[in-house]
Amino acid sequence: MRKIVLVAAIAGAALSLAACSESTEDAAGEAADSAMADAEANLEAAGETVEGAAAEVGEAADATVEGAEDAAAEAEADVQDETTTEAAAD
Numbered sequence: 001m002r003k004i005v006l007v008a009a010i011a012g013a014a015l016s017l018a019a020c021s022e023s024t025e026d027a028a029g030e031a032a033d034s035a036m037a038d039a040e041a042n043l044e045a046a047g048e049t050v051e052g053a054a055a056e057v058g059e060a061a062d063a064t065v066e067g068a069e070d071a072a073a074e075a076e077a078d079v080q081d082e083t084t085t086e087a088a089a090d
């Protein structure tokens with residue numbers, strides 16, 4: 001009789017463990033899906049930020065080049081006794 005009760009208790013524990021394991025597996029799968037969605041959203045936001053920063057750097061570089069060209073034309077104009085427009089055309 002004791003063996004039957006012991007076997008029944010072990011079987012009940014095994015079934016409850018299996019049910020718990022399935023629930024845990026489902027929760028882990030949902031957590032992994034959620035983490036993947038969060039990572040994708042963060043990656044997309046980071047990409048947009050990088051694109052914006054690259055555009056700003058490009059604009060700043062263009063402005064710097066224009067400023068350097070203007071400064072060079074002014075320096076040439078001073079050295080050659082001509083107008084800035086004439087120096088820039090050379």
